[in-house]
Amino acid sequence: MTTTAADLVARRPKSERVIEFGLSAAALVGVVTTIGIVVVLVYQTIGFFTQVSIVEFLTGTKWSASITPYAWGILPLVAGTFVVAGIAMVVGAPLGLLAAVFLAEYASDRTRNTVKPILEAIAGIPTIVLGFFAINWLTPVVLKPLIPGIGGFSALAAGIVVGILITPLITSLSDDAMRAVPRSLREGAYAMGATKWEVIRSVVFRAAISGIAASLILAVSRAAGETMAVYLAAGTNPQLTLDPRQSVETMTVFIAAVSLGDTPSTSIQFQSLFAVGATLFAITFGLNILSERIVRRFRTHY
Amino acid sequence: MAAAAPPVAAPRFVPNIGRRKLKGTAFYGLCILAVAILLLAILILLVDVFVLGVPWLNADFITGTPSRRPADAGILPALVGSIQLVAITCVVAFPIGLAAAISLEEYAKDTRLNRLLRANISNLSGVPSIIYGIFGLAIFVRTLSLGYTLISGALTLALLILPIVIITSMEAMRAVPGTQREAAYALGATRWQVVRGAVLPSAAAGILTGIILAVARAIGEAAPLILVGAVGFVTFLPSPLEGGYTVLPIQIFDWASRPQEDFQGLAAATIIVLLVLLVILDILAVVLRIRLSRHIQW
Numbered sequence: 001m002t003t004t005a006a007d008l009v010a011r012r013p014k015s016e017r018v019i020e021f022g023l024s025a026a027a028l029v030g031v032v033t034t035i036g037i038v039v040v041l042v043y044q045t046i047g048f049f050t051q052v053s054i055v056e057f058l059t060g061t062k063w064s065a066s067i068t069p070y071a072w073g074i075l076p077l078v079a080g081t082f083v084v085a086g087i088a089m090v091v092g093a094p095l096g097l098l099a100a101v102f103l104a105e106y107a108s109d110r111t112r113n114t115v116k117p118i119l120e121a122i123a124g125i126p127t128i129v130l131g132f133f134a135i136n137w138l139t140p141v142v143l144k145p146l147i148p149g150i151g152g153f154s155a156l157a158a159g160i161v162v163g164i165l166i167t168p169l170i171t172s173l174s175d176d177a178m179r180a181v182p183r184s185l186r187e188g189a190y191a192m193g194a195t196k197w198e199v200i201r202s203v204v205f206r207a208a209i210s211g212i213a214a215s216l217i218l219a220v221s222r223a224a225g226e227t228m229a230v231y232l233a234a235g236t237n238p239q240l241t242l243d244p245r246q247s248v249e250t251m252t253v254f255i256a257a258v259s260l261g262d263t264p265s266t267s268i269q270f271q272s273l274f275a276v277g278a279t280l281f282a283i284t285f286g287l288n289i290l291s292e293r294i295v296r297r298f299r300t301h302y
Numbered sequence: 303m304a305a306a307a308p309p310v311a312a313p314r315f316v317p318n319i320g321r322r323k324l325k326g327t328a329f330y331g332l333c334i335l336a337v338a339i340l341l342l343a344i345l346i347l348l349v350d351v352f353v354l355g356v357p358w359l360n361a362d363f364i365t366g367t368p369s370r371r372p373a374d375a376g377i378l379p380a381l382v383g384s385i386q387l388v389a390i391t392c393v394v395a396f397p398i399g400l401a402a403a404i405s406l407e408e409y410a411k412d413t414r415l416n417r418l419l420r421a422n423i424s425n426l427s428g429v430p431s432i433i434y435g436i437f438g439l440a441i442f443v444r445t446l447s448l449g450y451t452l453i454s455g456a457l458t459l460a461l462l463i464l465p466i467v468i469i470t471s472m473e474a475m476r477a478v479p480g481t482q483r484e485a486a487y488a489l490g491a492t493r494w495q496v497v498r499g500a501v502l503p504s505a506a507a508g509i510l511t512g513i514i515l516a517v518a519r520a521i522g523e524a525a526p527l528i529l530v531g532a533v534g535f536v537t538f539l540p541s542p543l544e545g546g547y548t549v550l551p552i553q554i555f556d557w558a559s560r561p562q563e564d565f566q567g568l569a570a571a572t573i574i575v576l577l578v579l580l581v582i583l584d585i586l587a588v589v590l591r592i593r594l595s596r597h598i599q600w
Binding site for chain 1: 317319322323325326329330332333334335336337339340341343344346347350351354397398399401402404405406409410418419421422423424425426428429430431432433434435436437439440441444461464465468492493494518519521522523524525528529551554555558559566569570573576577580584
């Protein structure tokens with residue numbers, strides 16, 4: 001009988017099998033966490049829905065968790081979240097994409113090696129610092145003189161700093177996508193007489209569109225999940241408005257604000273935190289999956 | 303018979319090169335502008351923080367405790383809290399993260415289950431940090447009865463940074479060429495010996511960089527800690543298993559949310575301390591990367 005490689009693998013010492021078992025157990029930590037998060041959110045949210053109707057929660061236009069009469073319509077929080085995320089995209093998408101084009105197509109290696117780490121450093125700045133920046137510089141120095149009627153806390157200020165915060169994410173993923181476009185495609189277009197701008201617009205950008213779209217969706221998800229910068233900049237005023245000058249409350253900020261207050265853990269306010277968390281989780285998870293699908297579905301193979 | 307239709311003039315190609323080039327230049331200008339705006343924003347942010355914060359920075363600020371009077375306030379509890387928290391977070395997250403990465407990158411076959419495990423990790427890295435706080439509250443604070451303590455905070459942050467540790471470690475191991483592994487197998491090494499003797503040393507620089515990145519993330523994180531007990535006003539040094547702790551970002555938040563100008567100054571000074579810590583970590587990452595990868599050539 002011949003000895004095959006498989007036999008040798010099967011004959012590995014017992015200590016190795018213990019190690020392997022340990023390694024596989026560690027690999028499950030991600031799945032356990034995911035399942036744990038879902039179970040916690042679902043379980044507590046069901047508890048919340050025994051006291052508040054799910055229809056009122058999903059369609060109500062008034063949220064009042066601290067002042068009676070209590071109202072549990074999540075739409076103001078969802079609207080606040082998306083107004084902030086929307087403004088963040090208006091700021092972050094052009095900045096991020098243009099910076100990515102600059103890095104991928106225009107910058108020399110030397111410029112790239114200086115600029116890229118600086119942009120990545122923005123990603124490393126704790127988000128609370130951007131919130132501080134919003135209330136100490138952006139709002140008093142720029143927004144108040146320019147925009148009449150804007151308050152000390154506003155969705156606009158929050159949106160702008162979150163926009164700065166998501167820019168590196170957009171830049172880095174889009175830069176990767178554009179650099180993955182093979183040189184031959186660019187050269188083909190140049191050979192047809194296209195100018196550099198035409199090559200970027202009609203060849204590079206189109207070939208990289210799946211990666212770019214995915215980066216933008218991830219950025220929305222990231223913006224919707226941001227807490228500290230928004231807390232300081234937009235305040236804690238749950239109102240259903242699309243006016244960016246107003247103070248709003250996002251889902252994340254509500255969760256943090258309830259936890260900061262002395263809320264008894266058996267109260268309905270406390271349980272509402274899980275229901276809002278579940279909604280936020282569902283939205284961001286959906287966006288993340290969508291982004292992943294887009295990359296996989298529309299990826300061009302060269 | 304009717305005369306042949308007059309020949310249709312073929313559309314003439316107008317190169318119009320001047321206008322097309324102009325468009326390109328305009329677009330290039332926009333790209334430069336975008337980068338300039340970003341760099342300017344960061345510059346203004348730093349100047350703003352330093353102008354407000356530097357007057358408050360002195361030895362008493364570092365060694366003092368929070369106070370209702372801004373002039374007496376210091377950040378020692380937050381500084382010690384941050385260091386303790388990050389240390390425990392590391393001790394929990396790194397062994398598990400590295401083990402998971404080895405399993406997924408070196409051992410796992412390309413099965414459906416393993417693809418799912420990998421996709422799950424990248425999904426986890428996209429979960430908002432405050433959701434980890436909710437999970438930590440339900441599991442560590444309540445179910446495991448650890449209470450609102452620093453250890454609950456550390457475990458929560460450990461879960462938060464695990465995906466970063468796993469993803470960067472996997473990337474570092476993937477960058478090790480297959481020939482290295484095959485050479486080790488050819489010498490009769492078992493799978494684990496290959497991992498330990500051939501893969502890990504070569505991937506060490508990348509793994510450590512990822513770990514430092516994760517530490518940087520943990521040290522700046524505030525949102526999930528609000529849910530697991532970190533509070534803004536702590537005047538004593540934390541002890542991991544007892545309640546009442548604070549960390550630098552929470553201290554910044556507490557001061558920044560007060561309207562008085564002096565507290566904004568304290569917040570700015572704390573931000574400077576936090577940024578200095580982050581820069582030190584960054585430098586450490588660069589130095590480690592250079593030192594550990596010096597002997598590696600392929």
